[in-house]
Amino acid sequence: MSLSPLSRPNLAHIVRSRLSEAILSGELEPGQHVPEPELASRLGVSRAPVREALIELERQGLVTSDSRGRTHIARLTLEDMEEIYSLRLALEPLAAGLTAERATTQDFETLAANIAATEQATSLAEVTRLDAAFHDLIMRASGHRRAAHFWEGLRYQVEAWLGLMQRRHQAVFHSTQVETVKAHKRLLKVLRSGDAAAAEEEMKKHIVSWRRWLAMEADAAARSDRKTAP
């Protein structure tokens, strides 16, 4: 039996992941104001760990604070997603190249397991989460700590956006699962080959294709807005 050192999580960490879930699931709605005292009392803790959690969530882009310091659930616009897209395009191929060079067998097995889980996922939300986790694994396997850290500032926004889109336009996502699995299998194969340049290229393609999704969904969102709003 291997006893690996266990990390004793803070209250702040727990609060953060609780809030993450609540935001990603849509329980807390974009734009909504979330006062610290309310969160603290609802979670049964004091404001101190809540404050810390909110700072971290701001770094992850899930909440924003206005001029007066009050925190709101982030409202992601298409412009935001364009920013995120351009940064993914800058960061992830870099990391993929490094991963191809440095990753261990263990890393590859974890990636393969993720793909298998994605194949058997039974809900879109699960696919989304596993998708983000897959990219997370690659960023980590790259050994580039700062890039992985930056990625943390993007991934939850990606998840939040996809969640939002799914809730609005379920029909659009029919083929998501099989396409994700296919793309990730291609990526894993290239990563395993150890060819850094090829890995960069494949990741670039993967993200570019993801952008098509973005435009399409934005389009659908715009159409539906026009239908419901005026």
Place this chain on the structure above:
Amino acid sequence: MSLSPLSRPNLAHIVRSRLSEAILSGELEPGQHVPEPELASRLGVSRAPVREALIELERQGLVTSDSRGRTHIARLTLEDMEEIYSLRLALEPLAAGLTAERATTQDFETLAANIAATEQATSLAEVTRLDAAFHDLIMRASGHRRAAHFWEGLRYQVEAWLGLMQRRHQAVFHSTQVETVKAHKRLLKVLRSGDAAAAEEEMKKHIVSWRRWLAMEADAAARSDRKTAP
């Protein structure tokens, strides 16, 4: 006269910039442990704002916290600088391209003023600060908020590293000032032309040439370590 809304600074902000200065100037040494109670009493505030400042400083890479949550002044290694270099190479050309497309006359004037100030700077520390500020201005002028935010997580580490090098090997930096001015003038010219691709290319070259510095300084550091250590 344009009166932009002024941000009323927190104690946490003040503490942060004080600590920034102390770290960049070398008053607080790399690796040194900095207990919250001590900082709080030395600055005459309570631990709350100090804690917040430390979280932000950690994001900026100036301090790190160990497994027990204790804060230390960051000790930058050559490996760290390689990471930072690769990220600059990913982020800054992207931003430079956007800046070429979007920047206002006002932005260009601020950049020109920065170059003028660099030309007249009387100390290396000042050149370093203005250099970082120049890149800061470009990141901001790009309008890419997330990229600018990420850059904040790098710039102070760059400053800290350069400061450290300067203190160790003053002689190496003879030509820094004139070279910086020249390079920045070239950059500004391309940015003003509005040619995004050219701006990307020029920024890439600028950063690649900065990497040569990195290697050279690392080399000098290694030599001097060998001389003093064993």
Place this chain on the structure above:
DNA sequence: TAGGTGTCGACTGTCGACAGTGAATTCGAA
């Protein structure tokens, strides 16, 4: 003397409380 055990001190994580600050609201006057 070496290895293990108990104690002490230092620091972090967490808590409840208070003061200051805008925004919203109510009240009074025209």
Place this chain on the structure above:
DNA sequence: TTCGAATTCACTGTCGACAGTCGACACCTA
């Protein structure tokens, strides 16, 4: 009724205090 001023109200920023935890050091035992 409408405008302006005063007042409440809901927050955030900040503070001091306490408890739990970990390493260092002394001590005990074989």
